[in-house]
Amino acid sequence: VEEHADIIQIGARNMQNYSLLRRAGRSRLPVFLKRGMSAGLEDWLLSAEYVLAEGNPHVILCERGIRSFSTHSRFTLDLGVVPAVQGVSHLPVFVDPSHATGHRDRVGAMARAALAAGADGVMLEVHANPERARSDGTQALLPERLASLVRELRALAAVVDRGVETAR
Amino acid sequence: VEEHADIIQIGARNMQNYSLLRRAGRSRLPVFLKRGMSAGLEDWLLSAEYVLAEGNPHVILCERGIRSFSTHSRFTLDLGVVPAVQGVSHLPVFVDPSHATGHRDRVGAMARAALAAGADGVMLEVHANPERARSDGTQALLPERLASLVRELRALAAVVDRGVETAR
Amino acid sequence: VEEHADIIQIGARNMQNYSLLRRAGRSRLPVFLKRGMSAGLEDWLLSAEYVLAEGNPHVILCERGIRSFSTHSRFTLDLGVVPAVQGVSHLPVFVDPSHATGHRDRVGAMARAALAAGADGVMLEVHANPERARSDGTQALLPERLASLVRELRALAAVVDRGVETAR
Amino acid sequence: VEEHADIIQIGARNMQNYSLLRRAGRSRLPVFLKRGMSAGLEDWLLSAEYVLAEGNPHVILCERGIRSFSTHSRFTLDLGVVPAVQGVSHLPVFVDPSHATGHRDRVGAMARAALAAGADGVMLEVHANPERARSDGTQALLPERLASLVRELRALAAVVDRGVETAR
Numbered sequence: 001v002e003e004h005a006d007i008i009q010i011g012a013r014n015m016q017n018y019s020l021l022r023r024a025g026r027s028r029l030p031v032f033l034k035r036g037m038s039a040g041l042e043d044w045l046l047s048a049e050y051v052l053a054e055g056n057p058h059v060i061l062c063e064r065g066i067r068s069f070s071t072h073s074r075f076t077l078d079l080g081v082v083p084a085v086q087g088v089s090h091l092p093v094f095v096d097p098s099h100a101t102g103h104r105d106r107v108g109a110m111a112r113a114a115l116a117a118g119a120d121g122v123m124l125e126v127h128a129n130p131e132r133a134r135s136d137g138t139q140a141l142l143p144e145r146l147a148s149l150v151r152e153l154r155a156l157a158a159v160v161d162r163g164v165e166t167a168r
Numbered sequence: 169v170e171e172h173a174d175i176i177q178i179g180a181r182n183m184q185n186y187s188l189l190r191r192a193g194r195s196r197l198p199v200f201l202k203r204g205m206s207a208g209l210e211d212w213l214l215s216a217e218y219v220l221a222e223g224n225p226h227v228i229l230c231e232r233g234i235r236s237f238s239t240h241s242r243f244t245l246d247l248g249v250v251p252a253v254q255g256v257s258h259l260p261v262f263v264d265p266s267h268a269t270g271h272r273d274r275v276g277a278m279a280r281a282a283l284a285a286g287a288d289g290v291m292l293e294v295h296a297n298p299e300r301a302r303s304d305g306t307q308a309l310l311p312e313r314l315a316s317l318v319r320e321l322r323a324l325a326a327v328v329d330r331g332v333e334t335a336r
Numbered sequence: 337v338e339e340h341a342d343i344i345q346i347g348a349r350n351m352q353n354y355s356l357l358r359r360a361g362r363s364r365l366p367v368f369l370k371r372g373m374s375a376g377l378e379d380w381l382l383s384a385e386y387v388l389a390e391g392n393p394h395v396i397l398c399e400r401g402i403r404s405f406s407t408h409s410r411f412t413l414d415l416g417v418v419p420a421v422q423g424v425s426h427l428p429v430f431v432d433p434s435h436a437t438g439h440r441d442r443v444g445a446m447a448r449a450a451l452a453a454g455a456d457g458v459m460l461e462v463h464a465n466p467e468r469a470r471s472d473g474t475q476a477l478l479p480e481r482l483a484s485l486v487r488e489l490r491a492l493a494a495v496v497d498r499g500v501e502t503a504r
Numbered sequence: 505v506e507e508h509a510d511i512i513q514i515g516a517r518n519m520q521n522y523s524l525l526r527r528a529g530r531s532r533l534p535v536f537l538k539r540g541m542s543a544g545l546e547d548w549l550l551s552a553e554y555v556l557a558e559g560n561p562h563v564i565l566c567e568r569g570i571r572s573f574s575t576h577s578r579f580t581l582d583l584g585v586v587p588a589v590q591g592v593s594h595l596p597v598f599v600d601p602s603h604a605t606g607h608r609d610r611v612g613a614m615a616r617a618a619l620a621a622g623a624d625g626v627m628l629e630v631h632a633n634p635e636r637a638r639s640d641g642t643q644a645l646l647p648e649r650l651a652s653l654v655r656e657l658r659a660l661a662a663v664v665d666r667g668v669e670t671a672r
Contacts, residue, residue: 013520038542038571041240067542067571068236068244069403072209072252076236079247079281083274084240101248109251109285116284116324117277156284159323184349206374206403235374235403235573377576404572404580408545408588412572415583415617419610420576442587445621449583452620452660453613492620495659 002027012036012064012099015047025054032123034062034096037075041084048091061085061093062123065100074102074139077110082117098125098139107141108149115156115164124149170195180204180232180267183215193222200291202230202264205243209252216259229253229261230291233268242270242307245278250285266293266307275309276317283324283332292317338363348372348400348435351383361390368459370398370432373411377420384427397421397429398459401436410438410475413446418453434461434475443477444485451492451500460485506531516540516568516603519551529558536627538566538600541579545588552595565589565597566627569604578606578643581614586621602629602643611645612653619660619668628653 001008007030014020015036024031031051035044048059063082065075077100085093095117097110111122127133127140141149150166157164169176175198182188183204192199199219203212216227231250233243245268253261263285265278279290295301295308309317318334325332337344343366350356351372360367367387371380384395399418401411413436421429431453433446447458463469463476477485486502493500505512511534518524519540528535535555539548552563567586569579581604589597599618601611615626631637631644645653654670661668 016517017521036542038237038540040238066236066238066244067405068234068246069206069405070208070234070246070249071407073248076234076244076246077248078236078238078244080241080245080269080274080278081238083269083277087273101251105255106248106251110248112328113247113281113285117281155327156324159327160280181352185353204374206372237571237573239575374573376574402572402574402580404570404582405542406544406570406582406585409584412570412580412582413584414572414574414580416577416581416605416610416614417574419605419613423609437584437587441591442584445587446584448664449617449621453617491663492660495663496616 002029005029007032010034010047015039015044018050021047021050022054025051025056027056030058030060031056032060032062032094034064035066035081037065037067039066041081041088045085045089045091048089059091060121061089061091062096063093063100063119064096064123073100073106075100077101079110079113079117079119082114082119086118092120094121094123095119096123098123098136098141102136102139104130104139104141104145107139108145108152111149111153112156115153115162116160118160118162122153170197173197175200178202178215183207183212186218189215189218190222193219193224195224198226198228199224200228200230200262202232203234203249205233205235207234209249209256213253213257213259216257227259228289229257229259230264231261231268231287232264241268241274243268245269247278247281247285247287250282250287254286260288262289262291263287264291266291266304266309270304270307272298272307272309272313275307276313276320279317279321280324283321283330284328286328286330290321338365341365343368346370351375351380354386357383357386358390361387361392363392366394366396367392368396368398368430370400371402371417373401373403375402377417377424381421381425381427384425395427396457397425397427398432399429399436399455400432400459409436409442411436413437415446415449415453415455418450418455422454428456430457430459431455432459434459434472434477438472438475440466440475440477440481443475444481444488447485447489448492451489451498452496454496454498458489506533509533511536514538514551519543519548522554525551525554526558529555529560531560534562534564535560536564536566536598538568539570539585541569541571543570545585545592549589549593549595552593563595564625565593565595566600567597567604567623568600568627577604577610579604581605583614583617583621583623586618586623590622596624598625598627599623600627602627602640602645606640606643608634608643608645608649611643612649612656615653615657616660619657619666620664622664622666626657 009032012034068076095114130137130140177200236244263282298305298308345368348370404412431450466473466476513536572580601614634641634644
């Protein structure tokens with residue numbers, strides 16, 4: 001992966017795959033570390049330490065929803081963890097509203113909320129033809145909705161004193 | 169309470185106190201119905217039905233955090249329930265970031281996030297002397313912070329196309 | 337209720353209905369206090385204190401399942417709370433496998449497990465015609481299964497050094 | 505590991521490490537698959553499928569506690585999953601009361617409960633000198649307690665019509 005990608009993502013189910021974390025820590029690529037669905041704040045930061053301890057300082061944390069009893073969405077997006085992380089760590093923290101909600105129609109609301117809560121960025125799933133997506137089609141935005149959402153986030157960012165750049 | 173108050177609040181621990189709900193349904197005051205800390209979306213709306221069925225149409229729902237394994241804050245604020253409620257109900261939905269976070273320093277971030285997620289209002293705890301509060305002092309804002317937060321929320325509301333009024 | 341019943345049950349949804357708890361504390365009947373579905377051990381014992389503080393020493397605690405992400409049964413029966421209660425309280429602790437599982441076919445297994453974990457008793461739902469039950473029919477035992485289960489529990493009780501009496 | 509061990513254990517944090525599961529599926533050793541701390545019943549059985557699909561039929565499931573809001577023990581032991589698994593799968597299911605409770609003094613009660621719920625076996629941690637254990641010392645039984653507990657489990661097994669063998 002390291003030779004071809006711009007960034008290494010460690011998925012939620014691998015947040016405590018320690019050999020993988022250590023290997024990513026020996027890379028020079030930034031590491032995007034998703035929170036495990038049952039990981040406490042301390043568990044998550046300790047997983048980041050496995051990467052940092054190997055000498056790679058470029059870790060980005062990403063909240064993507066936790067398991068709770070609540071079933072109205074795929075996972076429960078724990079936005080309160082954003083200011084909690086910022087109180088104890090210097091690492092940037094992103095939010096993934098696509099996996100958390102599992103519903104395309106709710107992604108915009110939660111992306112705006114993430115930014116307003118102080119998140120350093122959001123990760124959004126987009127697909128030109130969601131019905132044909134190999135997975136997670138119901139949560140993928142259409143390209144035109146992505147464009148309008150980025151405009152909304154830019155307007156919001158101006159108010160919460162934060163810039164918005166996009167990457168793909 | 170009905171003779172002296174402007175609104176009846178049903179606390180989270182009484183969300184399924186059916187005799188209380190029915191009595192509030194026979195009042196002409198608005199009813200502020202907090203979500204129980206382990207209530208699913210459907211449980212909550214069915215509790216609202218007890219009030220509505222008695223003839224009182226003025227029900228306001230209020231998300232105040234649920235119980236999860238996560239311990240970085242007092243409760244886990246489930247902001248994803250805001251668009252979920254709006255997809256199935258006409259009732260207004262508020263958010264209480266004070267009880268959810270339990271930390272004064274995180275109330276502003278979550279109040280902004282609530283508004284950005286589309287909430288119709290927020291409930292904020294404020295105290296002129298939090299150390300002397302009879303309960304919940306650690307989550308109470310000081311009056312001057314309340315004033316600055318309302319200014320932030322008004323600026324944010326202009327962007328998310330929503331007015332902000334204050335009540336006490 | 338006090339004039340006609342042998343025991344007062346406080347249901348899970350009323351575990352923190354403080355005026356009800358205080359009134360039960362002024363009764364001479366035993367109080368059967370079910371654990372709220374999101375109540376921690378301390379919350380539960382503090383609710384018992386409301387009864388005890390009014391002078392009624394006859395409180396029986398009853399675990400009936402908590403809310404978790406797990407959906408294979410109606411609630412997650414937290415049998416580990418039985419030895420946890422016994423380490424800090426003198427109050428007897430019962431278990432209700434009927435509400436917890438929600439499935440008639442699993443009630444026997446969890447009743448046996450409760451007894452083996454050290455519970456002082458189990459509460460079992462039974463109905464002569466479960467299809468016609470006004471609620472909770474799927475979890476009700478048929479009378480003949482109740483009889484065979486009591487025999488199983490008696491045999492088990494002899495091994496775990498504990499008697500089994502039945503009440504209706 | 506395969507060359508030196510009698511059995512391959514997949515820990516809870518690796519329950520969804522799919523490359524590891526597939527490799528274990530190509531082994532001839534039995535695979536002891538612990539339930540992830542936020543895994544639903546279906547997630548768990550699907551992880552077992554990764555092993556089975558590679559041709560290794562010797563999978564043993566092991567419940568070891570899930571994450572819930574409840575803090576009286578390290579994890580919430582979900583014994584109700586035992587009859588739930590047995591209703592849909594032919595695989596044997598074990599229970600690990602040591603990790604679930606985290607307290608040596610509660611291991612016996614939950615081991616008995618597991619057996620009474622119908623578990624096919626229990627996994628018990630034991631240490632001759634728990635204070636010096638490199639990890640998890642507070643949940644390790646002393647050797648003499650292990651011996652007495654096995655006697656208790658044998659007596660119990662006779663009643664629930666199930667044999668008890670020990671392995672180390």
